[in-house]
Amino acid sequence: MSRGHDTGARQALSGRRAFLGLAATAAGGVLLAPGIHLMEVARAAATAGVSPGANPNVRWGLLIDTTKCAAGCNDCVSACNTENGLDPRPSPTTAQWIRKVELREIKTGRTHSLPVMCQHCAEPPCVDVCPTGASFKRADGIVLVDRHTCIGCRYCVMACPYKARSFVHEPLTEQRADVPRGKGCVEGCTLCVHRIDKGGTPACVEACSNAGHAAMLFGDLNDPTSTISIRVREISTMQLRAELKLDPGVRYQGLGS
Amino acid sequence: MNRRFGSRHFYLLLAAGGLLVLVGLGAAHYMEENGHIVTGMNNQVVWGLPHVFAIFLIVAASGVLNVASIGSVFGQAIYKPRARLSGLLCIAMLAGGMMVLMLDLGRPERVIVAATHYNLHSVFAWNVFLYSGMFAIVALYLWTMFERPMNRHTKTVGILALAWRFVLTTGTGSIFGFLVARQAYGSAMLAPLFIMLSFAWGLAVFLIVQSALYAWQGEALDDTAQRSMARLLGVFVAAAFYFVLVLHLTSLYFAKQSAFQAFILRDGGVFPLLLWGGYLVFGTLVPLLMLFHPRFGGPRSTLLASTLVALGALAWLYVFIIGGQAFPLDIFPGFSASSTFADGTIASYTPRLAEWLLGLGGIAVAFVLTAVGVRVLDFMPHDDLASLKPGIDKGAA
Numbered sequence: 001m002s003r004g005h006d007t008g009a010r011q012a013l014s015g016r017r018a019f020l021g022l023a024a025t026a027a028g029g030v031l032l033a034p035g036i037h038l039m040e041v042a043r044a045a046a047t048a049g050v051s052p053g054a055n056p057n058v059r060w061g062l063l064i065d066t067t068k069c070a071a072g073c074n075d076c077v078s079a080c081n082t083e084n085g086l087d088p089r090p091s092p093t094t095a096q097w098i099r100k101v102e103l104r105e106i107k108t109g110r111t112h113s114l115p116v117m118c119q120h121c122a123e124p125p126c127v128d129v130c131p132t133g134a135s136f137k138r139a140d141g142i143v144l145v146d147r148h149t150c151i152g153c154r155y156c157v158m159a160c161p162y163k164a165r166s167f168v169h170e171p172l173t174e175q176r177a178d179v180p181r182g183k184g185c186v187e188g189c190t191l192c193v194h195r196i197d198k199g200g201t202p203a204c205v206e207a208c209s210n211a212g213h214a215a216m217l218f219g220d221l222n223d224p225t226s227t228i229s230i231r232v233r234e235i236s237t238m239q240l241r242a243e244l245k246l247d248p249g250v251r252y253q254g255l256g257s
Numbered sequence: 258m259n260r261r262f263g264s265r266h267f268y269l270l271l272a273a274g275g276l277l278v279l280v281g282l283g284a285a286h287y288m289e290e291n292g293h294i295v296t297g298m299n300n301q302v303v304w305g306l307p308h309v310f311a312i313f314l315i316v317a318a319s320g321v322l323n324v325a326s327i328g329s330v331f332g333q334a335i336y337k338p339r340a341r342l343s344g345l346l347c348i349a350m351l352a353g354g355m356m357v358l359m360l361d362l363g364r365p366e367r368v369i370v371a372a373t374h375y376n377l378h379s380v381f382a383w384n385v386f387l388y389s390g391m392f393a394i395v396a397l398y399l400w401t402m403f404e405r406p407m408n409r410h411t412k413t414v415g416i417l418a419l420a421w422r423f424v425l426t427t428g429t430g431s432i433f434g435f436l437v438a439r440q441a442y443g444s445a446m447l448a449p450l451f452i453m454l455s456f457a458w459g460l461a462v463f464l465i466v467q468s469a470l471y472a473w474q475g476e477a478l479d480d481t482a483q484r485s486m487a488r489l490l491g492v493f494v495a496a497a498f499y500f501v502l503v504l505h506l507t508s509l510y511f512a513k514q515s516a517f518q519a520f521i522l523r524d525g526g527v528f529p530l531l532l533w534g535g536y537l538v539f540g541t542l543v544p545l546l547m548l549f550h551p552r553f554g555g556p557r558s559t560l561l562a563s564t565l566v567a568l569g570a571l572a573w574l575y576v577f578i579i580g581g582q583a584f585p586l587d588i589f590p591g592f593s594a595s596s597t598f599a600d601g602t603i604a605s606y607t608p609r610l611a612e613w614l615l616g617l618g619g620i621a622v623a624f625v626l627t628a629v630g631v632r633v634l635d636f637m638p639h640d641d642l643a644s645l646k647p648g649i650d651k652g653a654a
Contacts, residue, residue: 090597092299092604099598103589116588116596125438131381132374149370152363154303155381161438163586163598167303167363169294183292184363240588244437255589 056139059122060191061221061249062205063228063237064114068215069208071113074100076216079207080117083192085176095166095181097189098204103255112255115204115216118143118164118189119240119248126156126165126188135186141221141249142191150185157186161241162248164188221249266473267632274625281618284611285360293363296612301604302582307361309574310616313458314354314623315388316429316451317570319422320459322347322395326422329402329415335482338638339467340415344399345630346466346623347422351391353623357615380431387425394418403634426452433581440517441581446507450500454570457493461566464490466627468560470637478556479640487559491548494566498541501573513590520584521576525603528580531572540569579606 080098081088090096098117104110124143126135134150137143145156157165165188172181178194181187192202200206201218208216219228231237237251288295298305324343328336336343359368375382398414401407430451436442464486471478505522508514521528544562547553553562583604588594594601630636 092301092599093294094300096300096598099596099600101589101594101596101600103592103594105592107591112592116600125436127376128378129381129435130376131379131385132370133376134374149367149374150364151367151370152365153381154363155379155432157300157303158582159436159438161586162588163301163600166300167293167298169299170292182364184289186363 054138054140054142057222058140058220059222059249060120060141060196061219061228061251062191062202063217063219063231063251063253065215065217065253066112066114067254068213069113069115070211070213070215071102071111073113073211073213075207075211075213076100076115076204079203080189083176083195083203084179084190085172085174085181093169095168095187097164097166097187114252114255116162116164116240117204117250118160118191119162119246119250120189120191121249122247124246125159125161125244129155129159131155138193142193142196143188144190144193145185145187147180147182147185147187152184152186154186160188161244161246267628271625271628274621274628277621278618278625281356281615281621282360284614284618285365288361288611288615289365295609297607297609298612299604299606301585301599302579302606304578304582305361305606306575306579306608306612307357307615307619308578309571310619311354311357311361312429312578313567313570313574314350314357314619316426316455317458317462317567318347318350318354319391319426319429320455320457321350321463322418322422323456323459324463325398326415326419329411330419335485335640338640339463340411341399341402341634342467342470342631342636342638343463344395344402345627345636346463347395348392348399349623349626349630350462351388351395352626353619353621355388356622357619360615380428380435384425384428384432387421387428391421391425394421422455423452426455433577438586439581440508440514440584440587441521441577444504444507446500446504450497450504453493453497453500454573457490457497457566458570460486460490460493461563461570464559464563465567467638468556468563470631474637482640483556483559484554487548487554487562490559490563490566491545494541494544494548498537501536513587516587517584520603521580525580525583528576528583532576532580535572536569536576539565540572541566544569582606 077096077098077100078088080086084097086097087094090099098115101114101116103112103114105112120137120141120143122137122141124135124137127137127143129135130150131153132149132151134146134148135143135156136146152167154167157167165186167186168181168183171183175181179190192200192204195202202216205216205218208214217228217231219226221229221232223229224233231253232251235253236256237253238255239246239248239251296305321343324336325340325347327333328338328340328343359365362368371382371385375385377383394414394417398411398418401411401414427448430448433442434444434447467478505518509518521532523529544565547558547562547565583606585594585599585601585603588600
């Protein structure tokens with residue numbers, strides 16, 4: 001009786017082992033196969049089209065003169081929304097790549113109005129924390145999100161000291177052909193990279209100039225002869241949260257006391 | 258057939274757990290179809306209730322393995338027979354936590370990308386290695402415990418598992434510890450704090466599950482073993498509280514952090530309420546009283562104390578994760594700020610049903626894996642009472 005029970009128990013145990021082994025092998029196969037297939041597809045795609053790439057000698061940047069930025073003027077924000085196909089109605093869940101911030105100095109009561117967007121840091125925390133490398137910095141200093149590898153973990157939103165990233169909460173319609181976006185991905189100001197790559201300037205800068213304020217100056221910070229380089233050399237400007245030493249590509253003028 | 262766990266109850270419980278898992282998966286599908294607009298999350302609070310559940314499960318998964326370590330690495334007789342159950346719970350909770358994390362992604366179908374594209378600067382990417390490594394090491398650990406010829410390797414693998422779980426919880430704490438942007442995080446305290454929290458939360462979960470298993474079997478846990486484990490939980494809860502206290506004290510000392518501390522400790526509505534009431538009173542002080550006061554200390558008090566510790570853990574994580582995001586970033590020190598993007602504003606967040614269901618689905622996954630595990634394999638602790646007594650004496654000395 002006892003021996004029969006032992007043999008039965010051994011058979012049951014051996015059956016369970018075989019089942020566990022088979023299940024582990026099947027699970028491994030199911031998990032690995034799609035990945036291997038995707039890697040092959042990605043390799044094939046990478047060799048298909050060769051782009052000249054961004055110029056590593058350039059560092060695109062912005063200088064914002066807060067003394068010229070008018071309170072109540074929202075033209076830069078509207079231009080960004082139109083250019084990039086963003087929802088113009090701000091809400092806690094809509095993407096806002098650029099926003100107007102109204103400041104009031106607590107001690108003195110002095111007020112400022114200024115746009116804040118991705119600061120295109122030289123040492124971007126969003127790029128450091130992104131697990132898949134979807135957040136990346138181009139050779140010319142523009143910080144972007146690869147919409148194909150963003151898994152929507154939002155760690156970059158947590159890490160950005162400027163609150164410059166938005167998460168797409170809803171399905172999107174009427175996207176612009178130049179500006180791919182997608183539900184479930186994180187996004188932020190691209191510095192209108194699609195315009196820059198064609199020799200243009202960001203839409204916000206153009207709109208500010210058209211409105212007659214000219215509070216936003218775009219240019220190459222690496223070129224000592226560029227207007228932006230001359231201005232940041234000659235006048236006092238500041239970087240937001242400079243203590244973090246992220247070396248933002250966006251500088252502000254007129255904010256100091 | 259395992260004679261201990263009656264079939265009828267087992268299948269009933271399995272069906273209930275399975276149903277909760279399905280409901281959780283359904284909630285995740287609903288979120289994926291409609292986007293995170295159907296959750297309470299927004300562009301200010303991007304990590305919501307699912308992260309509270311997921312991080313609780315992952316931190317507790319790491320801590321629950323302590324029971325096995327104390328037994329097989331440090332040779333404590335009470336804990337040795339509990340090592341298998343400890344390993345099973347570790348794997349089960351890790352699986353539940355990972356499921357919630359993955360399904361809360363904006364693009365959960367791209368989870369394979371996380372396995373094929375690594376950014377080695379990212380603490381998240383380290384954690385992908387750490388979590389999958391933990392599964393493998395604990396599976397190996399269990400194998401050395403179950404397979405008699407492998408028993409001689411148990412201690413070696415146990416040491417590896419112990420070291421790995423320290424690194425894993427360091428990694429989980431560092432997800433926040435490395436964030437310089439926000440006042441709530443960016444502290445070297447967070448890695449050791451999370452390790453200490455994992456000790457308390459893991460043991461609390463272990464004691465809850467152990468009570469359930471003994472009740473299911475109609476057996477009573479040896480009184481000495483029960484009291485010893487209850488005392489250890491008390492020590493862990495007190496030590497975790499010490500780390501929480503130091504985190505707040507250091508933060509209060511820095512003038513630049515005082516506004517955030519005032520928010521989280523006094524002015525922040527639901528957050529101070531959950532921190533003082535949920536974590537401190539019901540999650541720490543009441544359990545300590547029940548674990549240490551001579552009038553209490555029985556199995557029921559231990560079970561109640563363990564449950565309160567686990568609920569207090571969820572309260573603390575809610576304050577830490579949601580409260581930390583709700584407080585505005587200080588981009589312009591010395592200025593008050595306002596904008597359409599909630600600059601200078603306390604963000605509001607109310608978790609929606611889908612988030613609750615996804616989080617509970619993660620707990621259900623851990624439950625189902627544990628229930629199936631104890632049914633098909635021998636995870637139930639078998640105390641050798643004769644050998645237990647000298648072991649306890651030795652342990653106490």
